[in-house]
Amino acid sequence: MWALFAVASAVFLGTYDVFKKLSLNQNAVLPVLFFSTLTYALIFLPFVLLSDYCPGFLNNTIFFVPSVPSLQHGFFFLKSLIVTSSWIFAFFAIKHLPLTIVSPIRATGPIWILLGAIVIFSEHLTIIQWIGTAVTLLFFYLFSLAGKSEGFHFATNKWVLFLIAGTLLGSVSGLYDKFLIRNFDRMAMQAWSSIYQVAILLPVVLFLWYPKRSENTPFQWRWSIPMIGLFLVIADFLYFYAISVDGSLISVISALRRGGVIISFILGAILFHEKNVRQKGWMLLGIVTGVIILLFGSK
Secondary structure: OHHHHHHHHHHHHHHHHHHHHHHHOOOOHHHHHHHHHHHHHHHHHHHHHHHHHOHHHHOOOOOOOOOOOHHHHHHHHHHHHHHHHHHHHHHHHHHHOOHHHHHHHHHOHHHHHHHHHHHHHOOOOOHHHHHHHHHHHHHHHHHHHHHHOOOOOOOOOHHHHHHHHHHHHHHHHHHHHHHHHHHOOHHHHHHHHHHHHHHHHHHHHHHHHHHHHHHOOOOOOOOHHHHHHHHHHHHHHHHHHHHHOOOOOHHHHHHHHHOHHHHHHHHHHHHHOOOOHHHHHHHHHHHHHHHHHHHHOOO
């Protein structure tokens, strides 16, 4: 059953990227990010309020949000800061890059998490992990060569560098999530971090974007904007629930969830008529294969 939750999480996560592309095309980035994040937070707000003021209503359910001591709020705020920084870079990149370029780069996330774990937690790679890492990096290099045919030079293109920065920060968030899940309630973590993300983005929108809105791309409200927050909430909830089920295998869940990039790649190719799909598809398949080998080699 937990594997089905992981697959469902991957489907929602892949579609979430498509909604981002639909929302960001010819649109202002920061208000799109703000309103999608606000949607995410508003979904959790009723559970926070009901858990505080009517605890008997949600108690002993998977939707209950326990009270959080002041110190814990600091940990959740730090998570929000990391995630928001990652999203700002990623949203700007997704606006300017094809999804068939975005998906393979985002698929390399586990590599950076693993390298971070080696540095921070002094972890050691198994032979299988080394093979997975080598396969992933090889296909990522080949993919960077393929990207040049479309004019995207990975070492110099601003938006590619933004996407890599967003992916690296997302990997930092993933490492931090491991610590948070071990020590704090997952619903409290999701709910409060989403609320703090809105608090961080609100002054950014009010003081950085709004005064100069006439000088940049105008903001257009689209139905796809709240769908970004909705689909991410569902994807994250299914993922965290899957790893909380007794007997679940985190390596299998992570591999299945990583399959979301295949969905965003396919939908991006179909909906946006992007170029060189077959060549980039083989590169993506190689990267995902390396990631799967890497994840199954993890203990």
